[in-house]
Amino acid sequence: MIKHLLSAADLDAEHATLVLDTAAELANLSSREVKKLPTLRGRTVVNLFYEDSTRTRISFEAAAKRLSADVINFSAKGSSVSKGESLKDTALTLQAMGADAVVVRHPASGAPHRLAQWVDGSVVNAGDGTHEHPTQALLDAYTMRSRLGRLAGLHVAIVGDVLHSRVARSNVLLLTTLGAKVTVVGPPTLIPVDVGPALSPDLRVSYDLDAVLPEVDVVMMLRVQRERMNDSYFPSTREYARRYGLDVARMRRLPEHAIVMHPGPMVRGMEITPEVADSARSTIVEQVTNGVSVRMAVLYLLLGGK
Amino acid sequence: MAYAQAASSSTTPGSPPAVKLILNETDLQRVVDRIAHQILEKTDGAEATVLLGIPTRGVPLARRLAARIAAFEGVEVPVGVLDVTLYRDDLRLKATRALGPTDLPPGGIDGRRVILVDDVLFSGRTVRAALDALSDLGRPSSVQLAVIVDRGHRELPIRADYVGKNIPTARTEVVKVTLAEIDGTDEVRLVGEETK
Numbered sequence: 001m002i003k004h005l006l007s008a009a010d011l012d013a014e015h016a017t018l019v020l021d022t023a024a025e026l027a028n029l030s031s032r033e034v035k036k037l038p039t040l041r042g043r044t045v046v047n048l049f050y051e052d053s054t055r056t057r058i059s060f061e062a063a064a065k066r067l068s069a070d071v072i073n074f075s076a077k078g079s080s081v082s083k084g085e086s087l088k089d090t091a092l093t094l095q096a097m098g099a100d101a102v103v104v105r106h107p108a109s110g111a112p113h114r115l116a117q118w119v120d121g122s123v124v125n126a127g128d129g130t131h132e133h134p135t136q137a138l139l140d141a142y143t144m145r146s147r148l149g150r151l152a153g154l155h156v157a158i159v160g161d162v163l164h165s166r167v168a169r170s171n172v173l174l175l176t177t178l179g180a181k182v183t184v185v186g187p188p189t190l191i192p193v194d195v196g197p198a199l200s201p202d203l204r205v206s207y208d209l210d211a212v213l214p215e216v217d218v219v220m221m222l223r224v225q226r227e228r229m230n231d232s233y234f235p236s237t238r239e240y241a242r243r244y245g246l247d248v249a250r251m252r253r254l255p256e257h258a259i260v261m262h263p264g265p266m267v268r269g270m271e272i273t274p275e276v277a278d279s280a281r282s283t284i285v286e287q288v289t290n291g292v293s294v295r296m297a298v299l300y301l302l303l304g305g306k
Numbered sequence: 307m308a309y310a311q312a313a314s315s316s317t318t319p320g321s322p323p324a325v326k327l328i329l330n331e332t333d334l335q336r337v338v339d340r341i342a343h344q345i346l347e348k349t350d351g352a353e354a355t356v357l358l359g360i361p362t363r364g365v366p367l368a369r370r371l372a373a374r375i376a377a378f379e380g381v382e383v384p385v386g387v388l389d390v391t392l393y394r395d396d397l398r399l400k401a402t403r404a405l406g407p408t409d410l411p412p413g414g415i416d417g418r419r420v421i422l423v424d425d426v427l428f429s430g431r432t433v434r435a436a437l438d439a440l441s442d443l444g445r446p447s448s449v450q451l452a453v454i455v456d457r458g459h460r461e462l463p464i465r466a467d468y469v470g471k472n473i474p475t476a477r478t479e480v481v482k483v484t485l486a487e488i489d490g491t492d493e494v495r496l497v498g499e500e501t502k
Contacts, residue, residue, distance in 0.1 A: 001402050018404060025389070025405040034442040039392040300392075305402030 001301045004116045004123045008134040008170040013177050020142050022297035023290070029066060030289070040069035043303055046099040048090070048115075049126070050076040050106045055264055055288055056126050056136075060103045063295035069303070072099070087111060091118040101303055104128070109166075122302040130164045130228060136263050137170035139294040141178060143283050144218055146290070147259050152179030157212050159185040160222035160244055160271050163192055164229070167263045168222060169199065176200040183216070185209050186244060189233040190224075209244055213253040220261040221246050221271045237270060247273045251281065259283050328473055328481075329494035334454070337470035338367070341452055342374035344468050349419060352381045354447070356415055358388040360424045360436055361406035366487035367454065368423040384411030388422070388443075393435035410443065420446040421467075425483040427453040430464035455494060457481050 001018075002010050011019065029035055045064040049057055057073070064071045074090075076082065081090065087106070094102055101122045104112045109129030116123040127133040145151050156175055162168045162184045175182050176199075183204040184191055196203045206212050213219065224240065234240045246260065254260075260272075260282045268274045277284060329337065349355050352375055359368030365387050372385045389406035397403070422436050433451060440446060452468035457475040473496065475481060480497045484490070 022405050025407060028408060032443060036442070037392045038438065039397065300405075301402050304397050306398060306400055 008137045008173040023293040026296045027293040040067040043069045043100040045069045045101045048104045059291040132170045133166040137174040139291040154180040154217045156218040157216040161224045163190045164225040324498040326496040331492040341468045355419045363425040364423045386410045390435035393438045415444040421450045427456045430462035
């Protein structure tokens with residue numbers, strides 16, 4: 001197994017499948033009386049969060065605790081970072097404390113890669129800027145596989161703010177590794193110009209959501225990341241919602257078996273309507289549950305062995 | 307006993323190890339039959355009893371025992387699978403292991419007599435891990451252990467309730483159990499003087 005999980009591209013098909021299979025075994029834990037395993041007893045996992053997050057941080061914390069690791073939560077607010085400490089000095093502090101794994105979220109793309117050069121332990125990228133979020137891609141793949149029974153041959157549409165989305169990038173890399181066909185859909189301003197050649201030669205691009213919907217097995221809606229936007233990328237929220245939002249009428253265009261996913265946090269009424277988000281096709285709550293199992297699998301595979 | 311097999315896969319080419327057949331197919335059948343009878347005798351007709359196989363080879367063995375018990379006395383003994391990987395004490399000494407399935411029978415294990423089934427009893431560490439795993443899954447009324455081969459060299463105070471065959475071994479030797487369900491043949495062999 002690899003030492004760090006920095007990018008979804010770090011995983012080949014065999015390793016990615018191992019993570020999903022391990023997660024499937026660990027998922028049984030939640031139905032047990034004692035929801036705890038002694039596997040990572042005595043190991044320390046540091047959650048290093050330079051950016052706001054609810055579900056990812058809690059998910060990693062629950063995953064580490066269920067494997068009996070000691071968890072130290074570090075958020076930039078209220079730490080020495082606000083006094084001007086650099087990432088490197090923080091990394092050296094963690095190193096001195098003997099962290100076996102550092103789960104890092106950072107607004108700067110590539111920060112986890114730098115961190116991996118400074119610490120001895122494993123580094124898990126929990127989202128870096130607009131770059132990658134590999135565990136989200138893994139839990140999305142896990143959710144698709146458990147709902148639809150397979151990944152190879154599935155057609156997945158990733159819809160919305162692809163430009164700023166680390167979830168989209170990691171998903172494209174992982175899903176194509178696992179044999180799924182991916183189409184990114186969104187307004188031309190929110191899709192990188194060279195996204196196809198840059199990520200995967202098989203990646204398809206469309207600007208017309210209605211045309212894509214009838215032929216997909218999975219539609220993954222992305223949040224429009226206002227906080228990363230300096231320009232106006234579309235005229236108005238209403239216009240965005242009308243052309244790229246998933247409402248009930250659009251959902252009816254999907255094949256019978258197709259599922260609707262969203263990595264969260266969602267903006268109801270913008271990229272997805274409440275009726276769709278709460279429908280039986282939506283896997284949004286399931287994704288959160290699966291997130292814990294998948295992150296347990298990642299921590300076990302990175303820290304469990306020699 | 308997973309690592310008894312794992313070790314045997316690293317045979318060094320050039321020094322062909324001596325192989326001794328301990329049990330052939332018929333012997334193995336007789337051993338399973340005898341253990342099935344002993345279980346019936348010791349447990350009063352296998353009442354409120356659950357057989358839990360430890361992957362990999364304990365699982366088909368548990369199924370065989372259940373089938374023989376059913377054939378002898380018509381009692382259906384529930385069979386389950388107990389993976390102990392996450393409870394092992396040697397995880398950090400080796401590369402990460404893949405997990406096996408854990409699958410308890412519908413009635414669970416609370417208040418029942420659990421009989422753990424494995425192929426080889428060696429250091430006792432696998433059984434220790436299994437006991438820890440069991441206590442997280444429920445509270446059996448009692449726990450027993452059935453193995454096909456006891457090869458000695460215990461490192462923990464653990465002994466089996468049902469033993470197919472005691473085989474005196476050297477630590478360097480490897481006891482290799484093959485089963486039709488997994489390996490295509492039913493055999494127990496002693497592979498000697500292996501250099502790791």
